[in-house]
Amino acid sequence: QVQLQESGPGVVKPSETLSLKCTASDYSVNFDYYWGWIRQSPGKGLEWIGNLYHNGGSDYNPSLKSRVTISLETSKTQFSLKLTSVTAADTAVYYCVRGDADFACVVHWGLGTLVRVSS
Amino acid sequence: QSVLTQPPSVSGAPGQRVTIPCAGTSSNIGAGYDVHWYQQRPGTAPKLIIFGNVNRASGVPDRFSGSKSGTSGSLAISGLQAEDEADYYCQSYDNSLSAFYVFGTGTKVTVL
Numbered sequence: 472q473v474q475l476q477e478s479g480p481g482v483v484k485p486s487e488t489l490s491l492k493c494t495a496s497d498y499s500v501n502f503d504y505y506w507g508w509i510r511q512s513p514g515k516g517l518e519w520i521g522n523l524y525h526n527g528g529s530d531y532n533p534s535l536k537s538r539v540t541i542s543l544e545t546s547k548t549q550f551s552l553k554l555t556s557v558t559a560a561d562t563a564v565y566y567c568v569r570g571d572a573d574f575a576c577v578v579h580w581g582l583g584t585l586v587r588v589s590s
Numbered sequence: 591q592s593v594l595t596q597p598p599s600v601s602g603a604p605g606q607r608v609t610i611p612c613a614g615t616s617s618n619i620g621a622g623y624d625v626h627w628y629q630q631r632p633g634t635a636p637k638l639i640i641f642g643n644v645n646r647a648s649g650v651p652d653r654f655s656g657s658k659s660g661t662s663g664s665l666a667i668s669g670l671q672a673e674d675e676a677d678y679y680c681q682s683y684d685n686s687l688s689a690f691y692v693f694g695t696g697t698k699v700t701v702l
Binding site for chain 1: 592623624626628635637638641647679681682687690692693694696
């Protein structure tokens with residue numbers, strides 16, 4: 472059972488860049504899985520942000536694609552999320568996840584971290 | 591930006607059976623992609639309960655069952671228990687330009 476933990480600032484100013492990291496208890500290369508980020512605005516539903524695959528590829532939500540980058544950290548035990556030019560609409564709980572590549576579903580979720588966009 | 595439609599709420603007495611539908615389109619469920627279900631209790635992260643339309647995730651009671659037909663999926667909870675009170679979300683893959691991974695609007699299950 473892999474454990475995931477998000478980390479990063481809880482408040483980001485409008486127009487700045489939101490940066491989060493996810494530490495996984497098991498980051499061994501396994502092409503059966505992918506890493507990703509999902510967010511949930513307060514009192515709202517779930518929104519897929521993007522995935523990072525072990526072959527180095529990535530997919531992003533088209534509505535966020537121009538502002539999002541998901542990448543592997545040099546430590547290779549973490550992956551990160553960067554979201555540029557944030558607005559109040561980006562206020563949400565951000566979850567890092569590990570998914571099953573064959574079924575295209577999310578198997579493991581981090582605890583989530585609330586990021587507020589506020590001046 | 592939810593692409594899959596669920597009723598906002600369903601309710602039932604302890605022991606009863608409730609069903610949550612998940613309506614999709616020809617670019618997701620109707621295109622043959624699997625339906626998955628997540629349970630989210632208040633203040634916690636979602637938890638996978640059904641994957642690949644009908645498969646229960648590890649440790650999930652057999653009171654939970656999933657199905658898929660045409661452009662829709664469905665989650666059934668039989669023998670409803672107080673601990674089942676939570677939000678439930680369906681999820682699938684979409685091959686249109688909206689998004690690859692799409693979630694349902696969510697359903698609040700209330701145990702009366």
